Amino acid sequence: MDHRIHVRRATDEDWPGIWQALEPVLRAGETYTYPRDITEDEARTVWTGTPGARVLVAADAADGRVLGTAKYLPNHPGAGAHVANASFVVAPDAGGRGVGRALGHAVLDGARAEGYRAMVFNAVVETNDRAVALWRSLGFTVLATVPEAFDHPTHGLVGLHIMHRTL
Template identity: 40%
Template sequence: MWAIFQPLLAGGDAFPFGAGFEKSTFQLHWFSSHPAYVACAGEQILGMYKMGANYPDHGAHVASATYAVAGQAQGKGIGRKLVEHSLAQARREGFLAMQFNYVVSTNASAMSLYRKLGFNIAGTLPQAFRHRELGLVDCYVLHRFLEEE
């Protein structure tokens, strides 16, 4: 899983973590508090996500998730399958909504997918991300309710 995440960090265009985010930190971040799920083709991991309550107690009815798709698997529908799976899993676990707290506005493929799957921009974080090529860009907070399907 680190082999998928590490190149995405190096891209400097989608995740807030930088060069100091090492494998041990990744393992703590990815596995310490929420279950992780993977999309595989045979033994090869193509993508992954982790999901859990966005906040404890009074905010525990809203889920949040983080996704990563291997470079060679991007553009093949893996991300969509991961998000759809997470929405269904969140419903099964009794969550009422899904919220993403930090989506880089220039991540066009992610934004397009999330919009197609019913997410709306709930807020804008002005110049919250230091993009490797574009400089300071906005991030979005995205939200959707998890009505029964």
């Protein structure tokens, strides 16, 4: 991991940097089920406006630039609230610096500290090799793959992994 990465809770002032990381990933349509033409306001509501969600940023310790972002929240309300769900985005120009791993550790540690018992990812695109490898290295297993559940702009219909780990 690049030790010049600082992971912290996001603030309202971080939104421009979060959007700068999110927008190219969402527009590419290769890893998220959100509409590729999602507006900035819609993305902000989805990413930062969900009640109970904890939003983090990974920032460059030298200049404060947002390199990636993550959020975690209960996977379901009520009787399912002890299982967390999370989403992660690394800015395209920050790949390979350990940003995803730093965010992954921070989310797992935060969720554990808040009393979550497990974490589940409901929709990891099976062709997202870097993410699948990262989550496996952090102790997640693929519980199932929903066949042809994601319409990838290059690969066509591909599966979505459901990944899980206990905390």
